[in-house]
Amino acid sequence: MEWENSKQLYEEACRWIPGGVNSPVRSARAVGMHPIFIKEAGGCRLVDEDGNTYIDYVGSWGPLIVGHSHPCVVEAVRKAAERGTSYGIPTRLETSMAQKVVEMVPSMEMVRMVSSGTEATMSAIRLARGYTGRKKIIKFNGCYHGHGDCLLVQSGSGVATLGIPGSPGIPEEIVRHTLSLPYNHLDGVRDVMERLGSEVAAIIVEPVAANMGVVPPRPGFLEGLRQLCDAHGAVLIFDEVITGFRLAAGGAQERFGVLPDVTCLGKIIGGGLPVGAYGGKREIMLKMAPAGDVYQAGTLSGNPLAMSAGLATLELLSQGGVYDALEEKGRYLAEGLSGAAKAAEVPMVMHRVGSLGCGFFTNEPVVDFESALKSNTRAYAVFFQEMLKEGVYLAPSQFEAFFVSLAHEKSHLDRTVDAAARALRRVKEELY
Numbered sequence: 140m141e142w143e144n145s146k147q148l149y150e151e152a153c154r155w156i157p158g159g160v161n162s163p164v165r166s167a168r169a170v171g172m173h174p175i176f177i178k179e180a181g182g183c184r185l186v187d188e189d190g191n192t193y194i195d196y197v198g199s200w201g202p203l204i205v206g207h208s209h210p211c212v213v214e215a216v217r218k219a220a221e222r223g224t225s226y227g228i229p230t231r232l233e234t235s236m237a238q239k240v241v242e243m244v245p246s247m248e249m250v251r252m253v254s255s256g257t258e259a260t261m262s263a264i265r266l267a268r269g270y271t272g273r274k275k276i277i278k279f280n281g282c283y284h285g286h287g288d289c290l291l292v293q294s295g296s297g298v299a300t301l302g303i304p305g306s307p308g309i310p311e312e313i314v315r316h317t318l319s320l321p322y323n324h325l326d327g328v329r330d331v332m333e334r335l336g337s338e339v340a341a342i343i344v345e346p347v348a349a350n351m352g353v354v355p356p357r358p359g360f361l362e363g364l365r366q367l368c369d370a371h372g373a374v375l376i377f378d379e380v381i382t383g384f385r386l387a388a389g390g391a392q393e394r395f396g397v398l399p400d401v402t403c404l405g406k407i408i409g410g411g412l413p414v415g416a417y418g419g420k421r422e423i424m425l426k427m428a429p430a431g432d433v434y435q436a437g438t439l440s441g442n443p444l445a446m447s448a449g450l451a452t453l454e455l456l457s458q459g460g461v462y463d464a465l466e467e468k469g470r471y472l473a474e475g476l477s478g479a480a481k482a483a484e485v486p487m488v489m490h491r492v493g494s495l496g497c498g499f500f501t502n503e504p505v506v507d508f509e510s511a512l513k514s515n516t517r518a519y520a521v522f523f524q525e526m527l528k529e530g531v532y533l534a535p536s537q538f539e540a541f542f543v544s545l546a547h548e549k550s551h552l553d554r555t556v557d558a559a560a561r562a563l564r565r566v567k568e569e570l571y
Protein backbone atom coordinates (compact mmCIF):
# COMPACT_ATOMS: atom_id res chain seq x y z
CA MET A 140 0.00 0.00 0.00
CA GLU A 141 1.46 3.41 -0.89
CA TRP A 142 0.41 6.92 0.06
CA GLU A 143 2.28 9.15 -2.41
CA ASN A 144 -0.65 11.48 -3.00
CA SER A 145 -1.40 11.75 0.73
CA LYS A 146 2.24 12.60 1.42
CA GLN A 147 2.20 15.36 -1.18
CA LEU A 148 -1.15 16.69 0.03
CA TYR A 149 0.16 16.70 3.60
CA GLU A 150 3.30 18.64 2.65
CA GLU A 151 1.13 21.17 0.79
CA ALA A 152 -1.29 21.43 3.73
CA CYS A 153 1.59 22.08 6.13
CA ARG A 154 2.41 25.24 4.19
CA TRP A 155 -0.98 26.75 4.94
CA ILE A 156 -2.40 24.98 8.02
CA PRO A 157 -0.52 24.60 11.36
CA GLY A 158 0.70 21.00 11.44
CA GLY A 159 -1.20 20.40 8.19
CA VAL A 160 -4.42 19.58 10.03
CA ASN A 161 -7.43 21.38 11.40
CA SER A 162 -7.41 19.27 14.56
CA PRO A 163 -4.25 17.87 16.20
CA VAL A 164 -5.44 14.29 16.74
CA ARG A 165 -5.70 13.87 12.96
CA SER A 166 -1.96 14.45 12.57
CA ALA A 167 -1.07 10.76 13.18
CA ARG A 168 2.21 11.99 14.71
CA ALA A 169 1.61 9.74 17.72
CA VAL A 170 1.64 6.69 15.46
CA GLY A 171 4.79 7.74 13.61
CA MET A 172 3.47 8.70 10.19
CA HIS A 173 1.83 11.41 8.13
CA PRO A 174 -1.97 11.43 7.94
CA ILE A 175 -3.77 9.91 4.98
CA PHE A 176 -6.02 12.23 3.00
CA ILE A 177 -9.55 11.03 2.32
CA LYS A 178 -11.31 11.48 -0.99
CA GLU A 179 -14.71 9.96 -0.09
CA ALA A 180 -16.52 7.56 2.20
CA GLY A 181 -19.64 5.41 2.18
CA GLY A 182 -21.05 3.04 4.78
CA CYS A 183 -18.11 1.86 6.91
CA ARG A 184 -15.56 2.42 4.15
CA LEU A 185 -13.07 5.20 3.49
CA VAL A 186 -11.26 5.83 0.19
CA ASP A 187 -8.03 7.83 0.34
CA GLU A 188 -6.40 10.01 -2.30
CA ASP A 189 -4.22 7.10 -3.46
CA GLY A 190 -7.28 4.93 -4.07
CA ASN A 191 -6.71 2.76 -1.00
CA THR A 192 -9.86 1.63 0.83
CA TYR A 193 -10.22 1.11 4.57
CA ILE A 194 -12.76 -0.21 7.01
CA ASP A 195 -13.28 2.86 9.20
CA TYR A 196 -13.43 2.61 13.02
CA VAL A 197 -13.16 6.34 13.69
CA GLY A 198 -16.33 7.49 11.92
CA SER A 199 -15.28 11.12 12.26
CA TRP A 200 -14.60 10.41 15.99
CA GLY A 201 -18.10 9.13 16.64
CA PRO A 202 -20.76 11.03 14.64
CA LEU A 203 -21.14 8.50 11.80
CA ILE A 204 -22.90 5.82 13.85
CA VAL A 205 -25.22 5.06 10.91
CA GLY A 206 -22.30 5.01 8.46
CA HIS A 207 -20.92 7.52 6.00
CA SER A 208 -23.22 9.08 3.38
CA HIS A 209 -26.32 7.33 4.66
CA PRO A 210 -28.99 7.96 1.97
CA CYS A 211 -31.51 9.26 4.52
CA VAL A 212 -28.98 11.77 5.87
CA VAL A 213 -27.76 12.86 2.44
CA GLU A 214 -31.33 13.36 1.23
CA ALA A 215 -32.28 15.36 4.33
CA VAL A 216 -29.28 17.66 3.88
CA ARG A 217 -29.93 18.03 0.13
CA LYS A 218 -33.56 19.03 0.68
CA ALA A 219 -32.60 21.51 3.39
CA ALA A 220 -29.85 23.04 1.26
CA GLU A 221 -32.29 23.67 -1.57
CA ARG A 222 -34.36 25.78 0.83
CA GLY A 223 -31.39 27.73 2.10
CA THR A 224 -28.42 26.91 4.32
CA SER A 225 -28.90 29.25 7.29
CA TYR A 226 -31.15 32.12 8.26
CA GLY A 227 -30.16 33.28 11.73
CA ILE A 228 -33.91 33.32 12.35
CA PRO A 229 -35.83 30.56 14.18
CA THR A 230 -37.08 27.53 12.23
CA ARG A 231 -39.48 24.72 13.14
CA LEU A 232 -36.58 22.27 12.59
CA GLU A 233 -34.89 23.54 15.76
CA THR A 234 -38.02 22.87 17.80
CA SER A 235 -38.31 19.40 16.25
CA MET A 236 -34.69 18.68 17.17
CA ALA A 237 -35.17 19.96 20.72
CA GLN A 238 -38.29 17.80 21.13
CA LYS A 239 -36.47 14.74 19.76
CA VAL A 240 -33.48 15.21 22.06
CA VAL A 241 -35.71 15.75 25.12
CA GLU A 242 -37.69 12.64 24.17
CA MET A 243 -34.52 10.50 23.89
CA VAL A 244 -32.36 11.80 26.77
CA PRO A 245 -33.92 10.90 30.16
CA SER A 246 -32.68 13.91 32.19
CA MET A 247 -33.40 16.60 29.60
CA GLU A 248 -36.36 18.96 29.90
CA MET A 249 -34.91 21.80 27.77
CA VAL A 250 -31.96 22.01 25.36
CA ARG A 251 -29.91 24.66 23.57
CA MET A 252 -28.14 23.96 20.26
CA VAL A 253 -24.54 25.06 19.65
CA SER A 254 -21.99 24.10 16.97
CA SER A 255 -19.47 21.88 18.73
CA GLY A 256 -18.90 19.77 21.81
CA THR A 257 -16.49 22.39 23.10
CA GLU A 258 -19.21 25.03 22.93
CA ALA A 259 -21.56 22.68 24.73
CA THR A 260 -19.23 22.06 27.67
CA MET A 261 -18.03 25.67 27.88
CA SER A 262 -21.67 26.80 28.03
CA ALA A 263 -22.62 24.14 30.58
CA ILE A 264 -19.79 25.28 32.87
CA ARG A 265 -20.86 28.93 32.56
CA LEU A 266 -24.46 27.90 33.23
CA ALA A 267 -23.47 25.93 36.36
CA ARG A 268 -21.46 28.87 37.66
CA GLY A 269 -24.27 31.30 36.88
CA TYR A 270 -26.89 29.06 38.44
CA THR A 271 -24.96 28.35 41.67
CA GLY A 272 -23.01 31.60 41.98
CA ARG A 273 -19.94 29.46 42.67
CA LYS A 274 -16.58 29.30 40.85
CA LYS A 275 -14.90 25.92 41.34
CA ILE A 276 -15.18 23.09 38.84
CA ILE A 277 -14.18 19.45 39.33
CA LYS A 278 -13.14 17.42 36.28
CA PHE A 279 -11.16 14.18 35.99
CA ASN A 280 -7.64 13.41 34.76
CA GLY A 281 -7.71 12.06 31.22
CA CYS A 282 -11.21 13.27 30.49
CA TYR A 283 -11.40 15.66 27.57
CA HIS A 284 -14.23 18.15 27.31
CA GLY A 285 -13.06 20.11 24.27
CA HIS A 286 -10.54 22.93 24.25
CA GLY A 287 -12.32 25.49 26.43
CA ASP A 288 -9.79 27.29 28.64
CA CYS A 289 -11.05 26.22 32.04
CA LEU A 290 -11.37 22.56 31.05
CA LEU A 291 -8.04 22.10 29.30
CA VAL A 292 -6.42 20.77 32.46
CA GLN A 293 -4.99 17.25 32.73
CA SER A 294 -6.99 16.46 29.60
CA GLY A 295 -7.14 13.37 27.44
CA SER A 296 -7.47 13.00 23.66
CA GLY A 297 -5.02 15.11 21.70
CA VAL A 298 -3.54 16.69 24.84
CA ALA A 299 -2.59 13.25 26.16
CA THR A 300 -1.65 11.95 22.72
CA LEU A 301 0.79 14.77 22.07
CA GLY A 302 1.93 14.92 25.71
CA ILE A 303 1.09 18.63 25.98
CA PRO A 304 0.96 19.57 29.70
CA GLY A 305 -2.33 21.51 29.32
CA SER A 306 -1.67 24.41 27.00
CA PRO A 307 0.26 27.69 26.87
CA GLY A 308 -2.04 30.66 26.44
CA ILE A 309 -4.30 29.79 29.36
CA PRO A 310 -3.69 32.23 32.25
CA GLU A 311 -3.30 30.60 35.66
CA GLU A 312 -6.19 32.73 36.89
CA ILE A 313 -8.47 30.90 34.47
CA VAL A 314 -7.63 27.39 35.66
CA ARG A 315 -7.20 28.31 39.33
CA HIS A 316 -10.77 27.21 39.97
CA THR A 317 -10.50 23.92 38.08
CA LEU A 318 -9.62 20.83 40.11
CA SER A 319 -8.76 17.70 38.15
CA LEU A 320 -8.99 14.46 40.14
CA PRO A 321 -8.27 10.80 39.34
CA TYR A 322 -11.19 9.19 37.42
CA ASN A 323 -13.01 6.35 39.20
CA HIS A 324 -11.60 7.33 42.62
CA LEU A 325 -14.76 8.34 44.50
CA ASP A 326 -12.99 8.74 47.87
CA GLY A 327 -10.83 11.49 46.43
CA VAL A 328 -13.88 13.36 45.18
CA ARG A 329 -15.62 12.92 48.53
CA ASP A 330 -12.58 14.35 50.36
CA VAL A 331 -12.50 17.44 48.12
CA MET A 332 -16.26 17.96 48.36
CA GLU A 333 -16.13 17.74 52.15
CA ARG A 334 -13.49 20.50 52.17
CA LEU A 335 -14.67 22.69 49.28
CA GLY A 336 -18.18 21.51 48.43
CA SER A 337 -19.80 24.87 49.15
CA GLU A 338 -17.53 26.48 46.52
CA VAL A 339 -18.04 23.85 43.78
CA ALA A 340 -20.35 24.93 40.96
CA ALA A 341 -20.16 21.64 39.07
CA ILE A 342 -18.62 18.23 38.66
CA ILE A 343 -18.18 17.44 34.96
CA VAL A 344 -17.48 13.88 33.91
CA GLU A 345 -17.43 11.65 30.86
CA PRO A 346 -19.79 8.93 32.18
CA VAL A 347 -17.70 6.47 30.19
CA ALA A 348 -14.27 7.98 29.67
CA ALA A 349 -13.29 7.73 26.00
CA ASN A 350 -10.41 10.18 25.70
CA MET A 351 -7.83 8.19 27.65
CA GLY A 352 -8.75 5.15 25.68
CA VAL A 353 -12.10 3.76 26.92
CA VAL A 354 -12.41 3.45 30.70
CA PRO A 355 -15.87 2.54 32.07
CA PRO A 356 -17.02 3.92 35.41
CA ARG A 357 -16.43 1.60 38.36
CA PRO A 358 -19.72 0.38 39.91
CA GLY A 359 -20.93 3.15 42.20
CA PHE A 360 -18.72 5.90 40.77
CA LEU A 361 -21.44 7.77 38.86
CA GLU A 362 -23.99 7.13 41.63
CA GLY A 363 -21.47 8.53 44.12
CA LEU A 364 -20.98 11.71 42.07
CA ARG A 365 -24.76 12.14 41.97
CA GLN A 366 -24.99 11.83 45.74
CA LEU A 367 -22.09 14.23 46.35
CA CYS A 368 -23.61 16.85 44.05
CA ASP A 369 -26.97 16.50 45.82
CA ALA A 370 -25.32 16.76 49.23
CA HIS A 371 -23.34 19.91 48.39
CA GLY A 372 -25.65 21.69 45.94
CA ALA A 373 -23.31 21.31 42.95
CA VAL A 374 -24.48 20.74 39.36
CA LEU A 375 -23.68 17.29 37.94
CA ILE A 376 -22.73 17.59 34.28
CA PHE A 377 -22.43 14.49 32.08
CA ASP A 378 -20.30 15.15 29.03
CA GLU A 379 -22.04 12.76 26.65
CA VAL A 380 -20.51 14.17 23.49
CA ILE A 381 -19.23 10.66 22.71
CA THR A 382 -21.61 8.44 24.73
CA GLY A 383 -24.81 10.32 23.85
CA PHE A 384 -27.04 8.34 21.46
CA ARG A 385 -24.18 5.79 21.22
CA LEU A 386 -24.40 3.67 24.39
CA ALA A 387 -28.21 3.71 24.30
CA ALA A 388 -30.88 5.91 22.79
CA GLY A 389 -30.60 7.91 26.02
CA GLY A 390 -26.83 7.59 26.23
CA ALA A 391 -24.80 6.58 29.26
CA GLN A 392 -27.35 8.07 31.66
CA GLU A 393 -29.93 5.58 30.37
CA ARG A 394 -27.45 2.70 30.32
CA PHE A 395 -26.17 3.32 33.87
CA GLY A 396 -29.38 4.73 35.35
CA VAL A 397 -27.80 7.90 36.77
CA LEU A 398 -29.37 11.23 35.80
CA PRO A 399 -27.20 14.38 35.65
CA ASP A 400 -28.52 17.92 36.03
CA VAL A 401 -27.03 19.02 32.70
CA THR A 402 -25.91 16.91 29.72
CA CYS A 403 -23.53 17.97 26.95
CA LEU A 404 -24.01 16.43 23.51
CA GLY A 405 -22.21 16.54 20.17
CA LYS A 406 -21.02 14.29 17.36
CA ILE A 407 -23.97 11.92 16.65
CA ILE A 408 -26.52 14.71 17.26
CA GLY A 409 -25.18 16.42 14.12
CA GLY A 410 -24.95 13.31 11.95
CA GLY A 411 -21.58 14.51 10.67
CA LEU A 412 -22.41 18.22 10.52
CA PRO A 413 -21.27 20.70 13.19
CA VAL A 414 -23.69 20.41 16.11
CA GLY A 415 -23.33 20.44 19.88
CA ALA A 416 -26.01 20.85 22.51
CA TYR A 417 -26.45 21.18 26.24
CA GLY A 418 -29.60 20.72 28.24
CA GLY A 419 -31.18 19.48 31.42
CA LYS A 420 -33.59 20.55 34.13
CA ARG A 421 -35.95 23.33 33.08
CA GLU A 422 -35.21 25.29 36.26
CA ILE A 423 -31.50 25.35 35.40
CA MET A 424 -31.82 25.88 31.64
CA LEU A 425 -34.11 28.90 32.13
CA LYS A 426 -31.05 30.71 33.46
CA MET A 427 -29.80 30.95 29.85
CA ALA A 428 -30.36 34.19 27.92
CA PRO A 429 -32.73 35.46 26.77
CA ALA A 430 -34.92 33.63 29.29
CA GLY A 431 -32.35 34.28 31.99
CA ASP A 432 -29.16 36.27 32.33
CA VAL A 433 -26.38 33.75 31.57
CA TYR A 434 -25.17 34.59 28.08
CA GLN A 435 -24.32 32.21 25.26
CA ALA A 436 -24.89 32.66 21.53
CA GLY A 437 -23.95 31.27 18.11
CA THR A 438 -24.44 32.47 14.53
CA LEU A 439 -24.99 28.99 13.13
CA SER A 440 -26.51 27.37 16.20
CA GLY A 441 -29.43 25.18 15.07
CA ASN A 442 -28.86 25.86 11.38
CA PRO A 443 -31.21 23.91 9.11
CA LEU A 444 -28.54 21.78 7.39
CA ALA A 445 -27.10 20.51 10.67
CA MET A 446 -30.54 20.03 12.18
CA SER A 447 -31.62 18.04 9.13
CA ALA A 448 -28.56 15.76 9.26
CA GLY A 449 -28.93 15.31 13.03
CA LEU A 450 -32.66 14.64 12.96
CA ALA A 451 -32.29 12.10 10.14
CA THR A 452 -29.62 10.32 12.18
CA LEU A 453 -31.65 10.31 15.40
CA GLU A 454 -34.69 8.99 13.52
CA LEU A 455 -32.60 6.10 12.18
CA LEU A 456 -31.38 5.42 15.73
CA SER A 457 -34.98 5.38 16.98
CA GLN A 458 -35.83 2.30 14.96
CA GLY A 459 -36.27 -1.00 16.77
CA GLY A 460 -33.27 -3.26 17.36
CA VAL A 461 -30.63 -0.64 16.58
CA TYR A 462 -28.88 -0.76 19.96
CA ASP A 463 -29.03 -4.54 20.15
CA ALA A 464 -27.32 -4.63 16.78
CA LEU A 465 -24.65 -2.12 17.86
CA GLU A 466 -24.08 -4.10 21.07
CA GLU A 467 -23.59 -7.34 19.16
CA LYS A 468 -21.25 -5.76 16.60
CA GLY A 469 -19.18 -4.20 19.38
CA ARG A 470 -19.03 -7.44 21.33
CA TYR A 471 -18.05 -9.45 18.27
CA LEU A 472 -15.25 -7.09 17.32
CA ALA A 473 -13.87 -6.70 20.84
CA GLU A 474 -13.82 -10.47 21.44
CA GLY A 475 -12.18 -11.03 18.07
CA LEU A 476 -9.44 -8.49 18.75
CA SER A 477 -8.84 -9.87 22.24
CA GLY A 478 -8.58 -13.38 20.84
CA ALA A 479 -6.11 -12.24 18.19
CA ALA A 480 -3.94 -10.54 20.84
CA LYS A 481 -4.00 -13.69 22.98
CA ALA A 482 -3.05 -15.88 20.03
CA ALA A 483 -0.18 -13.54 19.16
CA GLU A 484 0.87 -13.44 22.84
CA VAL A 485 0.69 -9.63 22.82
CA PRO A 486 -0.57 -8.16 26.13
CA MET A 487 -3.86 -6.32 25.55
CA VAL A 488 -6.54 -5.12 27.96
CA MET A 489 -9.77 -4.73 26.01
CA HIS A 490 -12.45 -2.31 27.26
CA ARG A 491 -15.79 -2.10 25.52
CA VAL A 492 -19.13 -0.50 26.26
CA GLY A 493 -21.68 -1.03 23.51
CA SER A 494 -20.18 -0.05 20.15
CA LEU A 495 -17.36 1.95 21.79
CA GLY A 496 -14.11 0.26 22.74
CA CYS A 497 -10.34 0.30 23.02
CA GLY A 498 -7.54 -2.23 23.31
CA PHE A 499 -4.80 -1.04 25.69
CA PHE A 500 -1.34 -2.48 25.01
CA THR A 501 -0.70 -3.40 28.62
CA ASN A 502 -1.16 -6.40 30.91
CA GLU A 503 -2.16 -4.35 33.96
CA PRO A 504 -5.71 -3.26 34.84
CA VAL A 505 -6.69 0.13 33.38
CA VAL A 506 -9.03 2.03 35.69
CA ASP A 507 -7.95 5.65 35.27
CA PHE A 508 -5.64 7.96 33.31
CA GLU A 509 -2.59 7.08 35.35
CA SER A 510 -2.93 3.37 34.58
CA ALA A 511 -3.88 4.05 30.93
CA LEU A 512 -0.63 5.99 30.50
CA LYS A 513 1.32 2.80 31.28
CA SER A 514 0.20 1.38 27.92
CA ASN A 515 2.86 0.67 25.32
CA THR A 516 2.22 3.48 22.85
CA ARG A 517 5.02 2.22 20.61
CA ALA A 518 3.17 -1.08 20.25
CA TYR A 519 -0.01 0.82 19.46
CA ALA A 520 1.84 2.80 16.75
CA VAL A 521 3.09 -0.39 15.10
CA PHE A 522 -0.39 -1.91 15.36
CA PHE A 523 -1.96 1.19 13.79
CA GLN A 524 0.44 1.17 10.84
CA GLU A 525 0.12 -2.57 10.24
CA MET A 526 -3.68 -2.34 10.35
CA LEU A 527 -3.58 0.57 7.93
CA LYS A 528 -1.58 -1.57 5.48
CA GLU A 529 -4.25 -4.24 5.97
CA GLY A 530 -6.98 -1.75 4.99
CA VAL A 531 -8.31 -0.98 8.46
CA TYR A 532 -8.38 2.60 9.79
CA LEU A 533 -8.15 2.92 13.59
CA ALA A 534 -7.80 6.02 15.76
CA PRO A 535 -4.21 7.28 15.37
CA SER A 536 -3.69 7.26 19.14
CA GLN A 537 -3.77 4.77 22.00
CA PHE A 538 -5.78 7.33 23.98
CA GLU A 539 -8.84 7.30 21.75
CA ALA A 540 -11.46 4.69 20.88
CA PHE A 541 -12.85 2.52 18.13
CA PHE A 542 -16.38 3.28 17.03
CA VAL A 543 -18.52 0.57 15.43
CA SER A 544 -21.41 1.72 13.25
CA LEU A 545 -24.60 0.15 11.91
CA ALA A 546 -22.80 -0.03 8.55
CA HIS A 547 -20.22 -2.53 9.87
CA GLU A 548 -21.43 -5.94 8.73
CA LYS A 549 -20.09 -9.24 10.10
CA SER A 550 -17.90 -9.58 7.00
CA HIS A 551 -16.19 -6.28 7.83
CA LEU A 552 -15.67 -7.34 11.44
CA ASP A 553 -14.26 -10.72 10.39
CA ARG A 554 -11.90 -9.03 7.94
CA THR A 555 -10.80 -6.70 10.74
CA VAL A 556 -10.09 -9.56 13.16
CA ASP A 557 -8.15 -11.46 10.49
CA ALA A 558 -6.10 -8.33 9.77
CA ALA A 559 -5.47 -7.86 13.50
CA ALA A 560 -4.15 -11.41 13.79
CA ARG A 561 -1.50 -10.62 11.18
CA ALA A 562 -0.80 -7.12 12.54
CA LEU A 563 -0.40 -8.36 16.10
CA ARG A 564 2.04 -11.05 15.02
CA ARG A 565 4.17 -8.26 13.58
CA VAL A 566 3.81 -6.29 16.82
CA LYS A 567 4.99 -9.39 18.68
CA GLU A 568 7.98 -9.84 16.37
CA GLU A 569 8.99 -6.22 16.64
CA LEU A 570 8.38 -5.44 20.30
CA TYR A 571 7.73 -8.43 22.54
Ligand code: KE4
Nearest residue numbers: 162164200255256257283284285296380381
Ligand atom coordinates in the same frame (compact mmCIF):
# COMPACT_ATOMS: atom_id res chain seq x y z
P1 KE4 B 1 -15.64 19.17 19.72
O1 KE4 B 1 -15.44 20.58 20.16
O2 KE4 B 1 -14.36 18.55 19.15
O3 KE4 B 1 -16.85 18.98 18.80
O4 KE4 B 1 -16.02 18.27 21.00
C1 KE4 B 1 -15.16 18.32 22.11
C2 KE4 B 1 -15.38 17.08 22.98
C3 KE4 B 1 -16.11 17.22 24.14
N1 KE4 B 1 -16.34 16.16 24.95
C4 KE4 B 1 -15.87 14.93 24.62
C5 KE4 B 1 -16.15 13.77 25.54
C6 KE4 B 1 -15.12 14.73 23.43
O5 KE4 B 1 -14.65 13.50 23.13
C7 KE4 B 1 -14.88 15.83 22.59
C8 KE4 B 1 -14.07 15.70 21.31
N2 KE4 B 1 -13.54 14.39 21.03
C9 KE4 B 1 -12.35 14.36 20.21
C10 KE4 B 1 -11.88 12.93 20.05
N3 KE4 B 1 -11.72 12.23 21.25
C11 KE4 B 1 -12.62 15.00 18.89
C12 KE4 B 1 -11.53 14.78 17.86
C13 KE4 B 1 -10.70 16.02 17.67
O6 KE4 B 1 -10.35 16.70 18.66
O7 KE4 B 1 -10.39 16.29 16.49
